[in-house]
Amino acid sequence: MKYAKNILETIGNTPLVKLNVLTKDLPCLVLSKYETFNPGNSVKDRMALQMIEDAEADGRLKPGGTIIEGTSGNTGMGLALAAIVKGYKCIFVMADKQSKEKIDILKAVGAEVVVCPTNVEPEDPRSYYSVSKRLGEETPNSWYVNQYDNPSNCKAHFLSTGPEIWEQTEGKITHFVVGVGTGGTISGVGSYLKMKNPNVKVWGIDTYGSVFKKYHETGIFDENEIYPYITEGIGEDILPKNVNFDVIDGFTKVTDKDAAIYTQKLSKEEGMFLGNSAGAAIKGVLQLKEHFTKDDVVVVLFHDHGSRYVGKMFNDDWMRNRGFLEEEIKTAADLIKNHEEKPLVTAQTEELISHAIERMKAYKISQIPVKDIDGFVGSIDEADLLHHFISDKDIANKPIKDIMGKPYPIVKKTTKIDAVSKLISKENDAVLVDLENGNYHIITKYDIISAI
Structure with a gap:
């Protein structure tokens, strides 16, 4: 009989799957290393098991111990599966930008999850780097994994993922493309492939808000490049020791929007139901089109x-x-279909300014059209209110008609977006849309920017 002795024996030996639709305009063969076939549904199962086994071997992880790690979700899942089989507890620290599903999945496999704010410096005591490190120091009989600097991360891919790709392509691989986070996958696989054939090109997928691309090209760690981003699982605001820049031939950056759109495209056009970093990875492959020829074999890891x-x-x-x-x-x-069901908030000429202020606060809006019995006759916005308040502290008890500005222009719902945009200026913050039958809605600068 053929069977695995436990779930950990099913890690690895994932298939290569050809991409057909999204890559139809590329001259080369594009194959995906489909890592969701691992039991924890991600590539991180490989390094999680390797890190645990190496820590057991040298005594860092002791029987009945607690595994502590900062994770975007996938490494935590891999560690949790191994911990269940081997009899360890787990505490995982995550940034609050990670999907709720990732947090729920980790709890489902028995882990304790601590959530930290995303938009803080790595050295901030609230960051998930700092919190996970502190928990590792404070928790008795615990082991802090530190996947970013743990050499077993890179080792796992040198020993398993790299050899699998080489054998599956019969050594014909010419390019390896993968998203870069901790750096273990690109460095481990890249090192193995270049050992077998120094001409294999290794490309990293980075995201805007991350430091990798510029650092690789210039050697400069530019803090100005660090800002919040949505894409999950790739990019960093630190330089993990596992990122071997000498193995990497280049980086290409993919926007949050493109990563999200291509995540959907993989599902709907290739039948590949994959995570956010896969969308970034395949868009990165398309951006690298000029680097490929008809004889190339490109492997992208999902x-x-x-x-x-x-x-x-x-x-x-x-x-x-x-x-x-x-x-x-x-x-x-x-322009308004996302909020068309919401009522248009208006004010009357004889109402007190204090009423308009309360309405702005209640509905979290910046401007209000003003009406009388004849229709729209004026407008007020927060900038005008502030200006008047500075010169007259009693302004709140005066009628709106005393300070209202010009009425907003009114357009038909079929008016082209270019024409609407031209009506919005420094002097005019909004446009009203005539939805017919006496119904109106408002278009603001925010709506125009969102459409762009």
Whole structure:
């Protein structure tokens, strides 16, 4: 009989799968190393097991101990599976930008999860780097994994992922492309492939808000390049020891929007239900088109499974709210369809200014059209209110008509977006859309920017 003695024996030996639709305009053969076939549904199962076994061997991880790690989710899953089989506890620290699904999955396999803010410096005591390190120091009989600097991370891919790709392509691979986070995958696989054939090109996929690309090209760690981004699992605001820049031939950066859109495209056009970093990876391959020829064999590694992003990249409302959904916006009606069901907030000429202020606060808006019995006759916005308040502290008890500005222009719902945009200026903050039958809605600068 053929069977695995436990779930850990099913790690590795994942298939290579050809891409057909998204890569049809590339001259080369593009194969994906499909890592979701690992039991924890990600490439991180490989290094998680390697790190645990190496820590057991040298005594860092003792029987009944607690495994502590900062993770974006996938390494935690790999560690948790191994911990269950081997009898360890787990505490994982995650940044709050990670999907709810990832947090729930880790809890489902018995791990304790601590969530930290994303938008803080790595040295900040609240960062998930700092919190995981502190927990490792404070928790009795614990082992802090530190996947970023742990050499077993890179070792796992040198011993397994790299040899598998070489054998599966019969040594014909010419390019390896992968998203870079901790650096273990690109450095381990890249080192093995270049050992077998120094001419293999290794490309890293980076994201905007990460330091890798510029550091590789200039040797400069530019803190100005560090800012929050949405893409999960790749990019860093630190330089992990596992990133071997000597093995990497180059980086290409992929935007949050492209990564999200191509995550959906992989699912809908290739039947590949994958995670956010896979979308970034395949878009990166397309951006590298000029580096490939008809005889090349390009292997792109897909890290994890789409089930961890159902509430994000596979949720159209989430995509739409971030301007990621590829919707054609041509008219005034298109600009307001995301909030068309909300009532238009207005004020009357004889109402007190204090009423308008309360309405702005309640609805979290910056401008209000003003009406009287004849229709729209004026407007007020927060900038005008502030200006008047500075010169007259009693302004709140005066009627709105005393300070209102010009009424907003009114357009038909079929008016083209270019014409609407031209009506918004420093002097005019908004445009009203006539939805007919006495119904109106408002288009603000924010709506125009969102459409762009």
